[in-house]
Amino acid sequence: MRPAQPPRSALDAIDPARLLLWIPLLAALTGAVILITLDLAATLYLGILAAIMLYTGLALFGPPRLRALLLNHAPLSYAAVLLMAWGAALYLLPQHPATAMVRLSVALYLTMVYVFLFAQRPPERATRWAVGVLLTQLIMTLPHAACTLGETGAFDGVTLLFTILFSHGALIVVLRAFSAVRDQLALAEGRIQAAHELAHQDPLTDLPNRRALERDLAHAVTEPSRNWRLAVVDVDGLKSVNDRLGHAAGDDLLRRFAHGFAAGAGPDGQVYRISGDEFALLFGEGQLPAETVVERVTLQIQAVYSVAGASVGATRHRAGESADTWLSRADQAMYRHKRRGGPGR
Secondary structure, eight states: OOOOOOOOOGGGGOOHHHHHTHHHHHHHHHHHHHHHHTTOOOHHHHHHHHHHHHHHHHHHHSOHHHHHHHHHHHHHHHHHHHHHHHHIIIIISTTSTTHHHHHHHHHHHHHHHHHHHHHHSOHHHHHHHHHHHHHHHHHHHHHHHHHTTTOOSTTSHHHHHHHHHHHHHHHHHHHHHHHHHHHHHHHHHHHHHHHHHHHHBOTTTOOBOHHHHHHHHHHHTTOGGGOOEEEEEEEESHHHHHHHHOHHHHHHHHHHHHHHHHHHHOTTOEEEEOSSSEEEEEEOTTSOOHHHHHHHHHHHHHTTOTTOEEEEEEEEOOTTOOHHHHHHHHHHHHHHHHHHSSOBO
16 A cells, blocks of 8 residues: 555646746737737837747747757746847837837836746846846946936836836845745755655665554555455564674665565555564555565575575454554464464464
């Protein structure tokens, strides 16, 4: 029996960075439709929108290697294209009817670049790049602000500089804070997972340990319809191998039993190391008897360590029986087998 895993939602499989790619694609497509419909199209503006759609289309639907490359460079690529549009709107086509819409669009969609950066990169690196993009936009804006000094338009004079600085700067600060919290939560989750594995896993064999067995037995007794069968196995000959060949050989003996039991248990069974030389096997209905698995594994290992052996006691779960009682019965069956040299019942 495998330990129960929390169900995964469909959202777990979504890559936030790939999801963000749809924003520039749909925005560029909408912008192109608006410019053409209103007869406001300028060759430069349409070319910029076409470049965004081509880049995003390849990043979403192109060959896998190209998709990965374009996705990795998407934030800075979009920033470069948007800043190009910003320069065109300020200095090349300042009087064009579509320029006001282009300036507003660039100011809005550069914020998406910041989000993209923090979704893809560690907080420190994302902050450096985001601040770099913001400073580049401010430097590009300085000549325009100087020429329109004293004018009261939203995209004129110092009003434009302060609007960009405070709105985009505040967003970067907020994203930096959220990104740091996200990384701290991920680190804490990783530590919790590592602690959980350490508490439930045997370091020598990489098998689940006794604590994991107790957890899984408590779950198994609630599913009597599965006809669970529990076996406790005591490895014989470990002390002799340790004394004659050393503890490294003894560890190797235990690992061989562990790997053999795990292979014999199959995908629907589970094997545990519950003490120094004791293992437990938990099987569902329709699998090989534990005695058969143990016998086959023992014969394989005796080809390497002739003194190796194993005593096994297997018991079916009884209706209403607690996990502790069930484990105790299997343990007693193993000792009966050890004493008389026959299979435990």
